[in-house]
Amino acid sequence: MKIALLDYSHSNNIGDHIQSLAVAQHLDQEYVLVDRESLSEYAGEPVIVAMNGWFTKEPENWPPSPSITPIFFSFHMTAKAARSFEKHKSYFERFAPIGCRDQATADTFKSWGVEAYVSGCATMTFPSRKAEPEKPKIILVDQSRRHFPRSERGNFVNLTHKFPRYLSSSVKFGIARDLLQFYRNRGGLVVTSRIHCAMPCAAMGIPVVYTGVKEGRTDIIDVIDIPKLSTRRFPRSHIADLPLRQPSFERLKQQITADLHFRLKSHGVKVRNPPQGRGKATDSAVIVR
Numbered sequence: 560m561k562i563a564l565l566d567y568s569h570s571n572n573i574g575d576h577i578q579s580l581a582v583a584q585h586l587d588q589e590y591v592l593v594d595r596e597s598l599s600e601y602a603g604e605p606v607i608v609a610m611n612g613w614f615t616k617e618p619e620n621w622p623p624s625p626s627i628t629p630i631f632f633s634f635h636m637t638a639k640a641a642r643s644f645e646k647h648k649s650y651f652e653r654f655a656p657i658g659c660r661d662q663a664t665a666d667t668f669k670s671w672g673v674e675a676y677v678s679g680c681a682t683m684t685f686p687s688r689k690a691e692p693e694k695p696k697i698i699l700v701d702q703s704r705r706h707f708p709r710s711e712r713g714n715f716v717n718l719t720h721k722f723p724r725y726l727s728s729s730v731k732f733g734i735a736r737d738l739l740q741f742y743r744n745r746g747g748l749v750v751t752s753r754i755h756c757a758m759p760c761a762a763m764g765i766p767v768v769y770t771g772v773k774e775g776r777t778d779i780i781d782v783i784d785i786p787k788l789s790t791r792r793f794p795r796s797h798i799a800d801l802p803l804r805q806p807s808f809e810r811l812k813q814q815i816t817a818d819l820h821f822r823l824k825s826h827g828v829k830v831r832n833p834p835q836g837r838g839k840a841t842d843s844a845v846i847v848r
Contacts, residue, residue, distance in 0.1 A: 560827035563608045563627075566592035566728050569616055573720040574755030576735035578612040578633070581681035581759065585819060587831040592728065598623035607826045610634055611660075611681050613776075618643035622650040630822050632658035633680045635776050641667050648673055658822070663775030679815040680779055682755055683808070685762040686834060688743050695747025697798065700756045702770055706790040711798055716745075720753045748803065750788075754780065761785050761806035768801050783808045 564582055567575040575595075583590070593601055593608060596617045601624040608623065611633035615621070618640040623629060634657060636644060644651070648671040651657055658678030659665040668675035696716045704712050718741075722734060742749060742760050749760045752771035761767045761783055769780050770790045780787065786802035820830045 561604065561606045562586060562588065562590045562823070562826075562828045563593045563606045564590055565595045565609070565612060567596075567731070568594050568728065569596050569724060571721055571724045572755075573722055573731060573735050573738065574753055575612060576731050577739065577755050577759060578680075578682055579609075580732070580735055580739065581684060582609045582611055582632075582819070584685070584834040585681075585816070585823065585830050587829040593627070596620055598627060600624065601627055607823075607828060609823075613637070614640050622647050628826065629654050630826060631656075632678050632819055632822055633660045633682075634658060634664060634678075635660040636664045636667060645671060658818070661776050661778050663778070678818060679782070679811065680758055681815070681819060682758045683762050683779075683783065684812055684816045684819070684834060685739070685759045687762070687764040687809070692745050692747060694745070696745045698742065698746050698749045698751075700749060700751035701753050702750045702790065706796050708795055708797065720756060748798070748801075750801070757785055758783070761808075762812060764806060766803050766805060768803070783811065 564579040591606065593606070595615060597620060598608070599620045599622065603626060605626050605628070608627050608629050610629045610631045613635050614637065621644060631654060651668065651673045655674040657668050657673060657675040659668065659675055660678070660680045662677055665675040665677050697714050698716045698718060700718045701720055704715050704717060718738065722731065739759060742765060743763050746760060746765040748766045749756065750768045750770060751757050754771060754777050757767045757769045757780060767785050769785050769787045771777060773787065783806065785806065786804060788796070788801065790796060816834065823830050
């Protein structure tokens with residue numbers, strides 16, 4: 560069966576693209592990309608769409624086209640989207656169970672009488688790296704270096720997950736792949752306010768400290784025991800004082816992978832065992848608007 564992953568023409572957050580690559584690594588067949596904000600306008604041939612990630616900037620563009628058969632996995636729904644989506648709960652009932660990224664989203668569906676469960680996030684399934692970097696770097700991702708003393712900044716690398724919306728899909732996916740590869744090859748420690756930097760890095764076995772917002776959509780950070788820190792309270796944090804620990808949730812990673820593979824294979828989608836680790840969206844995909 561033809562499979563599609565989500566594209567994000569209106570997004571400036573590379574974390575969205577990392578979420579699609581997280582599913583792409585599990586596929587053993589070619590796929591296309593469909594835009595998250597235009598699913599109702601899809602007019603191509605029938606396709607399975609992996610509905611993982613954050614929904615949505617334009618909830619009025621719902622439900623998806625009849626040509627789309629959704630697999631709801633790692634699905635997060637904003638409060639604004641929920642208010643709009645509730646009138647379409649019969650759509651979700653047709654394609655239940657709804658695999659949700661977080662408990663808050665699952666609870667919302669259950670309150671509508673729709674079967675739902677917490678599937679976790681596909682970004683938690685990136686393979687562990689096989690070796691530690693020879694020259695590890697402390698990588699700050701959307702985290703100001705000013706929160707650390709000048710004496711400690713010499714080994715810092717400052718990166719961001721925020722890029723201009725106008726960049727092409729192929730460029731954005733290329734950036735996402737390169738960032739994941741850089742984290743895997745060079746990351747000794749990652750300090751980030753971005754949930755979809757923290758989770759894939761933890762999955763790869765890189766020590767991570769999360770400094771971002773704490774709300775329902777980020778509760779999954781606690782599930783895999785990623786240390787959290789409020790840098791606003793510590794304007795001069797020291798690396799040695801950070802709550803560092805090596806992430807380890809292989810059993811949970813295997814459970815999430817098995818669940819995702821089951822959901823994909825039940826729709827005739829070919830999966831790869833083990834996952835490739837770098838979903839090459841632009842190498843094996845065609846963009847469909």
